[in-house]
Amino acid sequence: MHDLYNFVRGPLAWTAFFIFIAGSLYRIIKMFIMVKKKESFIFTFWSWKYSLRSIMHWLIPFGTVNMRKHPFMTIVTFTFHICLIIVPLFLFSHNLLWDESWNISCWSIPDPVADIMTIILVLCTIFFLVRRLKEPEVRFLSTASDYFLLAIVALPFLTGFIAYHQWSSYQFWLILHIVTGEIMLMAIPFTRLSHMLFAPFTRGYTGSEFGGVCHSRDW
């Protein structure tokens, strides 16, 4: 068990971070190279002003007509993404690891808050799952990978929660937590989770076209 822990905490962690960072860079650089090669007009029409205008509207809760049409979904989506980013980055025990490994000390959120945010995040993924199963227009689009991705996102939080509360074998859950977290990181560049990388570009380009050429709003 201890060897396994050392492995997931050591080489596997390095591999995961490497794949996440290098993979993300690869996808973004490839995007730029390919756009330059085959669709360079996108650079011609790209406008920072209108990209940012569009991105800002879509980053503000209820900032768009469609968000107002689906208020519950809007609340859940924003809550989910906020928890998804804040908890892993600012969890006290993660910060200890940053500190131990690289001597980086960072502000952290109190553990009870992280606990609540974790529960909320898991509830959000359950909502997404139910929505995927129940709403005909979402179900029609869903593939096995969509359900799989929900699991990939929820598991690190669920296992982390169980490990933290030490309900049963701490080390088992901790290892599972680390492994699932690493799977999530590695999945980002190569699955639909890559919307994390591409959303600013797709939104920005549409914003540029709507604002710069069409003189209209896209929210």
Add this chain to the structure above:
Amino acid sequence: MPECAVNDEQAKILDEGIEKGGAKLDNKQIEETIKSVLDNETGERLKIYVDTCVHCGLCSDACHHFLSMGRDPKYSPAGKVKRTLGEIFKKKGKVSPEFIKSASIIASTECNLCRRCSMYCPFGIDVAYMMKVVRRICHKLGVTALYIQDTAHSHSVTMNQMWVKEDEWVDTLQWQEEDAQAELPKLRIPIEKEGAEIMYSVIAPEPKFLAQLIYQAAIIMNTAKIDWTMPATPGWDNSDMAMYTGDFEIMGRLKRSHFDTAARLKVKKIVMGECGHAFRSVYDVGNRWLGWKMPPVPIIHAIEFYYDLLKAGKIKIPEKFKKSVTLHDPCNVIRGRGLADKARYVVNELCDNFIEMHPNREHNYCCNAGGGVINCGPPFKNKRMVSNKVKADQLIATGAEVLLSPCHNCHSGLEDILHHYKINMEIKFISDIIYEVMEKSA
């Protein structure tokens, strides 16, 4: 999901162009054509759109097809991508002739390329672009609906949409000039006037069966004392159904001939009649194909032209139009050019009683005629009516007596909607109202 998602409504529709085109296909040709389009004509954008879509279904509420067909998920924007490009990617281009026939129907008659869904997708994915890729593949395979293909043929042969011959065109202008001279004796429709400030261009249905619109334009131009001209040569037609069939080579020829004509006449700008798709072609799509970021000759849609005339007091309105009116915002000039405020200014200057329909402006529901859908012709008409019930409901809710539609496609499509749903509403172009209420002189 079965490969060929033919539904009940589609199964009943037999389009000769699609059937005969499909019958000639073999699997190898399909695979090669798809590969050639995807490899040579698309790039990272398409791949990223496909990869970034998280299948959330939030685009659904944007689509009038989805909303009108009892929220059938097949008709949501992402649903249509799944049924067409999704399958093509999944099968790596190894799809059957039956699939191509079905994909042609989906991309050309179940999507109007109105781009409303780009405003509802959190990532701004351009589904209209993806449907255009499908249309391009179908075009290259020769599987396009008969009626719109005939229009593209006409473009190719005559440089106009309706097989109008050169002498018929000039004859129509002179006929309208003579008729209008009965009203304003000094009125002229200046043909081929080099160095005029404005070249006025129209779509071919105007000389073909809506010649009164040229008459009205002449009255407006003469009253406002505009230095204008109309060309006598091919290039007078600004319309472009080739853009919608995916025949971009013909589109390029059309736009070149239009811009060349304006350049030959040395005009300062082109003013175009109340047409939306033609505006999109000249202002946004065709110019890009020719390598111009923006049109090489400034181009002004009728709404903006009327706005300028009214704002400058060049036409006077002694008494406004009395009946209650509502305004349909056409996608290609509102979402495509941001003319919502100018359209409202014009309507309020002309009419006493303007009632907004909801949703409106960029969020207006599509007419379901644009994007070449009405041009696919009679085989698809009933489907076109059923799949825009939401528009009928929206129109009825205004309670207005007159519906203004400053776009030819919208106009024809909405006229069909009014008849089909027995809505007691008159439909007019803005120029109909201007002609009716303006002070005329020459």
